[in-house]
Amino acid sequence: MNAHNSAILDANIGWLILAIFSLFWIFLGWYWGRKAKQLDDFMLAGRNVGMALAVATAMATWVTSNTTMAAPQLALQLGIWGMVGYSLGSIGLLMFAPLAKRIRVLMPHAYTSGDFVRLRYGKAAWRVFLLISLFYGFGWLISLGMAGGVLIHALTGIPYVYGMSVILTICVLYTLLGGLRAVIGTDFIQTILILVGVVILAWLAIDKVGFDNIHSAVLQERPELLNLLMPAAIMFLFNNLLFGVGEIFHSNVWWSRAFAFRQGVGFPAYFTAGLMWLPIPIVAGFVALAAPALNLNIPAADMVGPMVAGKLLGVGGAILVFIVVFSALASSLDSLLAATSDLITQDIYRGHIRPTADNRELRFAAKGIILGLGVVTWLLCFPRITTLAELLYFTGAFVASTIWPIVAGLYWKKTNANGATLAMVFGTCIGLYSYFAIGFYVAALIGALVSMIIVIVSSLLWPGEFEWSQLQYSGANTKGASQ
């Protein structure tokens, strides 16, 4: 299918929207970054983020291009359980709420999730964790960069390389200028745009088509979509839930926010974000069920959302979808750039290469690493190797194997370093084996199960006695702190 033929928006309008939002985000990045003179300001927004911005950044980061584009696709493929199953991705945010509170209390000066694993379990576990975390981070970065190019091309006909380059360049620039403060600030605006956009689209579908017509058309043409006992959809529901929990529990994207939020904000912010995120896939996905009633011929399932919007609201609907998708992409891409850069700066550069680096040097290194990450991601996205996008499927086993070492490490003194390391290694290996031997839908489940058994058994057989005070370290060198 030629995207030029299926594009719902004129390329010139697409370029205009890209230009307006690019300038806006970059200006905000510069504006908010002016006062980021210290390392804590740049990497963790001064560790004082309030409730409103905290809720919005958690929501926006978890609303990726997948949420806005794949939720309608899943509704069209798996029906009601497809969109409800996708919404269970919010369980990860809800469950991370108490962890965020404990992380902030136990580690008030830390910078990354790697800091926790190093201090809690030692260097072997830390290095295994870094491998998993960086593999996942790069997989997600590449898939987002490629999704940017593919979606901009599909929606407007703008060539893939141009679209991918523009979205990467914008996100790198404003993250570089403003650090986490720019990421969190723009996340707030992007959250509002996404929420308003999906509400308008769902409202139009209800107003112009109606529940009765939507239901009767689906019942006539695709009755399986209304089947509440569809086995594939129920399986998807559990896999998605577990994958989401693993992604959030281990990733520095969420840990860096736990460190950045003001004391006492982490728990209510993540919990509220989870509750507010929960309905978004349902609202965005429901629009797809209007396709049969509108007699739309959908050439590719992932284009159902934009096509229904275009049908209901013409050019206006197409512009709305483009802005929602662009906001969803940018809000996740910037967060991932900042969090992966923090991980490389603290755990690789400072942890392995320059242990004596002062804060001024680290702040400089962080900027260079953001730029480097952007360039590497661009190079890997450039050839549009589709198999790279499938990296994310593999990461199910990787991330799920970290759930138990993280949770037990935060709450259970008896959990020991060897058990945690083996849990991550064997959880990943056996999860990957099951991915190939059985299917993608069991990788996260088996990875988490193996990891859980190893952590619990090893903690009971060889109990450790960890002192929580060991986590209260000063996360960075004080030398140069005011630079």
Place this chain on the structure above:
Amino acid sequence: MIASVGFLSTIVTVALAITVVSPILLIVLLILDWTKGKQW
């Protein structure tokens, strides 16, 4: 087991109501944080 139109409309309406309230709540929270100088 086929979902009825009532079931479909109920879950979508509830989801839509929460999504309508969310941006309003976020803006109210931001104003409250702002007035206390605690936005960040």
